[in-house]
Amino acid sequence: MLxxxxxxxxxxxxLTIDPHARRQFFALxxxxxxxxxEKPELKDPEFLARAEVLYVAQGSQHSAALRSSGVAQxxxxxxxxxxxxxxxxxxxxxxxxxxxxxxGTEGLIGQVMQVGIDAGITFLSIRTEHRGSLxxxxxxxxxxxxxxxxxxxxxxxSHCGLTLLVRDHYSRRVGAFQxxxxxxxxxxxxxxxxxxxx
Amino acid sequence: xxxxxxxxVEVVEIVQAADTVKRFRLKAVDxxxxxxxxxxxxxxxxxxxxxxxxxxxxxxxxxxxxxSPTDPAYYEISVLRVPVSRGGSHFxxxxxxxxxxxxxxxxxxxxxxxxxxxKHIFIAGGIxxxxxxxxxxxxxxxxxxxxxxxxxxxRSHGAYWQELQDRYGENRVKLYCEGEGQMIDVDxxxxxxxxxxxxxxxxxAPMIAFFTGKARQAGWPEENIHFEQFLAPPSGKxxxxxxxxxxxxxxxGQYQSILEAIEAQNIEANFLCxxxxxxxxxxxxxxxxxxxxxxxxxxxDDDRQSGKKIMICVSRFKGRELVLDL
Amino acid sequence: MNSVFKKETFRDDFTFKNxxxxxxxxxxxxxxxxxxxAVNIEPHVAGKKGSVFEHPIDVDEHYVGEMLDRAKVLxxxxxxxxxxxxxxxxxxxxxxxxxxxxxxxxxxxxxxTKDGDKWHWINKALDIDEKxxxxxxxxxxYEPMEYITRQSQGDFCILDQRDxxxxxxxxMVTTQADWSLDFDIGMNxxxxxGPVPLAHQMGVFERALKFMLNLQHGHPVRRFNWTMTINPxxxxxxxxxxxxxxxxxxxxxxxxxxxxxxxVELQTFFRLPxxxxxxxPIRCYLISMQELVTVPKWGRRFHxxxxxxxxxxxxxxxxTRYRPTVVEWLSQYDDGSPTSPGWDPE
Numbered sequence: 001m002l003x004x005x006x007x008x009x010x011x012x013x014x015l016t017i018d019p020h021a022r023r024q025f026f027a028l029x030x031x032x033x034x035x036x037x038e039k040p041e042l043k044d045p046e047f048l049a050r051a052e053v054l055y056v057a058q059g060s061q062h063s064a065a066l067r068s069s070g071v072a073q074x075x076x077x078x079x080x081x082x083x084x085x086x087x088x089x090x091x092x093x094x095x096x097x098x099x100x101x102x103x104g105t106e107g108l109i110g111q112v113m114q115v116g117i118d119a120g121i122t123f124l125s126i127r128t129e130h131r132g133s134l135x136x137x138x139x140x141x142x143x144x145x146x147x148x149x150x151x152x153x154x155x156x157x158s159h160c161g162l163t164l165l166v167r168d169h170y171s172r173r174v175g176a177f178q179x180x181x182x183x184x185x186x187x188x189x190x191x192x193x194x195x196x197x198x
Numbered sequence: 199x200x201x202x203x204x205x206x207v208e209v210v211e212i213v214q215a216a217d218t219v220k221r222f223r224l225k226a227v228d229x230x231x232x233x234x235x236x237x238x239x240x241x242x243x244x245x246x247x248x249x250x251x252x253x254x255x256x257x258x259x260x261x262x263x264x265x266s267p268t269d270p271a272y273y274e275i276s277v278l279r280v281p282v283s284r285g286g287s288h289f290x291x292x293x294x295x296x297x298x299x300x301x302x303x304x305x306x307x308x309x310x311x312x313x314x315x316x317k318h319i320f321i322a323g324g325i326x327x328x329x330x331x332x333x334x335x336x337x338x339x340x341x342x343x344x345x346x347x348x349x350x351x352x353r354s355h356g357a358y359w360q361e362l363q364d365r366y367g368e369n370r371v372k373l374y375c376e377g378e379g380q381m382i383d384v385d386x387x388x389x390x391x392x393x394x395x396x397x398x399x400x401x402x403a404p405m406i407a408f409f410t411g412k413a414r415q416a417g418w419p420e421e422n423i424h425f426e427q428f429l430a431p432p433s434g435k436x437x438x439x440x441x442x443x444x445x446x447x448x449x450x451g452q453y454q455s456i457l458e459a460i461e462a463q464n465i466e467a468n469f470l471c472x473x474x475x476x477x478x479x480x481x482x483x484x485x486x487x488x489x490x491x492x493x494x495x496x497x498x499d500d501d502r503q504s505g506k507k508i509m510i511c512v513s514r515f516k517g518r519e520l521v522l523d524l
Numbered sequence: 525m526n527s528v529f530k531k532e533t534f535r536d537d538f539t540f541k542n543x544x545x546x547x548x549x550x551x552x553x554x555x556x557x558x559x560x561x562a563v564n565i566e567p568h569v570a571g572k573k574g575s576v577f578e579h580p581i582d583v584d585e586h587y588v589g590e591m592l593d594r595a596k597v598l599x600x601x602x603x604x605x606x607x608x609x610x611x612x613x614x615x616x617x618x619x620x621x622x623x624x625x626x627x628x629x630x631x632x633x634x635x636x637t638k639d640g641d642k643w644h645w646i647n648k649a650l651d652i653d654e655k656x657x658x659x660x661x662x663x664x665x666y667e668p669m670e671y672i673t674r675q676s677q678g679d680f681c682i683l684d685q686r687d688x689x690x691x692x693x694x695x696m697v698t699t700q701a702d703w704s705l706d707f708d709i710g711m712n713x714x715x716x717x718g719p720v721p722l723a724h725q726m727g728v729f730e731r732a733l734k735f736m737l738n739l740q741h742g743h744p745v746r747r748f749n750w751t752m753t754i755n756p757x758x759x760x761x762x763x764x765x766x767x768x769x770x771x772x773x774x775x776x777x778x779x780x781x782x783x784x785x786x787x788v789e790l791q792t793f794f795r796l797p798x799x800x801x802x803x804x805p806i807r808c809y810l811i812s813m814q815e816l817v818t819v820p821k822w823g824r825r826f827h828x829x830x831x832x833x834x835x836x837x838x839x840x841x842x843x844t845r846y847r848p849t850v851v852e853w854l855s856q857y858d859d860g861s862p863t864s865p866g867w868d869p870e
Contacts, residue, residue: 021417096391097417120316120394125419141704141762169719173710180762184769234797304742307800313610
């Protein structure tokens with residue numbers, strides 16, 4: 001009975017390279033590697049000398065290509081949380097002149113942006129590109145717990161067990177979409193599960 | 199859209215702050231406190247005088263409020279005496295005496311301190327120091343981190359440099375006296391600032407272009423670069439304006455903006471910054487026989503091409519007549 | 525004024541009722557027989573004596589009941605009141621605005637005396653006598669925004685202005701119509717309006733944002749929003765959806781009059797002086813259908829508005845389930861006569 005066709009999506013404008021940045025800092029995940037690998041700037045030695053990459057493969061096969069791309073610094077994280085930790089420490093001593101770029105799933109982008117914002121970076125200056133799965137992180141409005149990798153609506157909150165409808169309402173700060181109990185009005189009256197976000 | 203309410207103020211003190219700068223202290227005529235404001239705000243002063251022929255004339259200029267935002271018992275503004283004045287600057291310097299009354303708009307802030315900023319660097323050229331004085335006062339009161347880099351022609355020409363350095367110390371207030379050959383090392387300044395630093399520049403246009411350009415080249419994002427320019431409306435050949443709704447027509451004088459000419463007809467038009475930046479005075483063009491000279495920072499290229507909009511506080515016109523929807 | 529405050533409830537036994545005076549002053553928002561979005565902003569100037577616009581901040585007969593309900597909501601869920609770290613100056617601006625407005629408008633109930641930064645605030649309705657230092661949060665039992673909004677009716681959002689946009693960086697939100705402060709805090713103007721259907725395509729938000737960015741101190745503005753609620757429940761938050769959602773299924777043709785409520789939000793916008801932020805009070809007024817139809821013009825008009833409302837809007841406002849039943853009930857109060865434009869009773 002709840003409506004789900006609400007319009008609201010963050011816009012990921014693409015990794016436009018800032019030619020003036022002193023440090024070109026990339027936090028990439030999965031297919032997001034291609035966002036950098038496809039850039040003509042990789043042929044520019046000056047760009048390469050300033051480029052640093054943090055990457056989490058998430059099952060993709062791009063590590064080798066990134067490692068041998070010629071960027072000045074490359075570090076591979078085994079998981080998203082470890083990438084974020086490394087990012088947070090790096091940014092804590094960084095200076096103005098660092099440009100942050102991030103590409104990958106929406107969940108990765110959201111979490112990288114939050115680390116950037118916490119470090120003092122204006123979020124509008126962060127360049128973002130969506131690549132890969134449309135699977136979502138959902139914040140349950142009832143218990144505030146976050147469920148990762150949601151591809152269906154409705155789905156079950158991994159914290160409190162309520163059946164949640166995914167609303168097209170996204171919070172940058174939380175890095176997730178909003179999930180609301182779908183059968184509050186008539187418990188058990190749940191529409192069929194649809195795979196919406198592959 | 200919003201009806202303007204002015205405060206009647208009395209000039210209670212005039213101080214020669216530097217060679218060509220006078221400071222005016224203003225108190226509300228009815229003794230009430232003036233509104234609190236945020237650092238970077240300006241107010242528009244309305245001055246009523248007479249011209250060479252004895253006819254009444256009105257000058258309206260925006261001035262940054264330099265008094266403490268946390269002490270609204272009075273406001274203070276500083277006025278630079280410019281060699282060729284459109285009227286306001288000379289009026290303030292030559293005509294206004296202690297005890298005189300002026301009208302003052304509510305403070306408006308088009309140059310605020312970014313609340314989420316971690317550090318604030320102010321670069322001031324000449325009279326561009328004025329907005330920063332109130333901004334620093336506000337930041338100091340809340341324990342914010344800031345630095346001022348203030349350039350001026352000579353020690354007697356620069357206003358307030360001694361007071362500012364006395365108050366905030368040499369670490370936070372760096373002075374550059376052009377006459378003594380002191381220049382700011384801007385590359386070094388921009389190189390090692392922590393993330394979350396915001397840059398604010400105020401002064402003449404070439405100075406603003408220089409410092410903001412340097413910041414961009416140093417890889418600072420646009421969102422961290424802010425500036426305020428005291429843009430006076432440019433002068434030009436007089437031209438005819440017709441107001442369709444008000445059914446009047448008049449000439450806009452050589453040193454007069456369209457907005458001022460409208461106000462001289464005792465017609466009220468919307469405005470906020472009077473400097474071509476904020477968009478409030480945007481006016482629809484009904485028809486024209488000629489070409490608009492767009493002098494603002496606000497309209498898009500499409501808007502300008504269309505010829506259907508004009509920012510009346512700074513833009514001019516070349517041709518037979520301009521008909522506005524006012 | 526003091527004796528008029530009732531301790532009504534907005535949950536459980538729902539003892540809330542409007543007095544006849546309360547009904548007469550209700551801000552019925554429909555000036556025409558149909559409803560569509562508009563940037564319907566107007567100057568927030570003093571209105572008729574006794575009306576909800578008489579004072580910039582309205583305190584009515586439900587004051588005490590609402591403040592008690594707010595305290596309960598906060599005890600159960602502290603995340604309803606949050607402020608990002610850079611908003612402290614704005615919090616003080618808001619405290620000053622609400623204390624001064626309430627003391628000026630209702631001197632029998634509130635008083636504020638200042639000696640430099642030493643302030644003395646008295647709130648007789650809630651039995652509060654507070655001496656504190658303006659600017660020093662440690663001299664108050666809560667941070668300034670929470671302190672004063674626990675004593676002011678309606679929700680409050682404080683919007684920081686930067687980067688040519690407005691950011692919802694602080695708020696006290698306990699009487700909302702289905703949105704979450706905890707989720708939305710930190711969003712900008714376009715983002716937090718994301719879920720509203722149709723309005724984006726109409727350019728409503730672009731125009732509204734441009735207007736707001738130029739809002740001046742001393743020139744507040746206002747507009748109305750509306751929805752409906754089953755039972756006079758103030759806390760219709762998504763967090764508590766499981767508590768109030770089921771109410772929507774309990775509407776029958778017999779109980780429409782007492783259970784179905786029109787919920788009107790008076791939204792005002794004030795520029796705050798020291799922080800240059802904008803405060804956005806959202807003041808909620810409730811009236812039951814049976815109270816509403818005691819004003820014949822409103823009964824006729826609301827029937828027409830509800831009947832003709834576009835489905836997307838009805839869906840978004842959550843009315844779909846019970847709309848037909850309510851329209852049917854209201855039809856008995858609509859004889860089809862022409863109804864004057866404007867919202868004042870005839």
